[in-house]
Amino acid sequence: MKLRLSAILGAVAVLVGLLVLVWEDLATAISLEWALVLLVAIIAGVQTLRFVQERRSTPLRATETRDPEQRYAAPTPGDDADETLGTASGWSARRRRSRGQLRERVGQAAMAAVVNATGCRQEEAARRIESGEWTDDPVAAAFLSERVSLTARERLRLVLGSPGSQFLTQVDRAVKAVERLTEEP
Structure with missing residues (x-):
């Protein structure tokens, strides 16, 4: 027609x-x-x-779009530490192991910082960390040493001053002490 x-x-x-x-x-x-x-x-x-x-009389047809191309997620330094921090602050079975890993990791960083800042040997740096002589912050010193303990006043201040986990506050204070040590000339 x-x-x-x-x-x-x-x-x-x-x-x-x-x-x-x-x-x-x-x-x-x-x-x-x-x-x-x-x-x-x-x-x-x-x-x-x-x-x-x-x-x-034309039927409607919808077009489906493909998923956008996903960017490859490259690991960044500290991703594993963030993951360990996440498990260390929770109430999981891995918490104790994660806390030990964090202590060890921060202890290694503190050891390297003490060796670089003072020029001493690793044995001397380990002794300073164990005795708490490596920093002026008592919370950071107690975090990395079993021989250094906090006074009752410092413990109370730590409990009241920690909005989240006390452990995370201790990690933060120890990392800041290591940073201060590496920044000193």
Whole structure:
């Protein structure tokens, strides 16, 4: 049906064109301005109705997009320490082992800092850490040494001053003491 209508309209347009070529008086007799505008308006209206009707019967189709490309997650220094801190502050079975790993890791960093800051041997640095001489912070000294203990006042201050875990506060204070030691000239 669509093809027939288009073919008929095309044939009529070609015929009118041929007639105008043959009889030039026909072109002046027909007011082409008004007729042309009317013809274009009718064709536009018919085409509009045809497209609207065709669109009503078209089923909707949705396109699914693929997942965006995921960035490769490269490990950053300290990721494992953050994970160990997370397990050390909770109430899991791995808590005790995680706390020991953190103490060992901070102790190694403190040992390296004491050796670099004082120029002493590792044995001397280990003795200073065990006796608590390596820092002025009693909480940091007690964190890395079994021989150094906190006074009752310091313990109370630690309990009241720790918004979260006391252990995390001790780790934080020990790490800050190591940082201060490495920053000293």
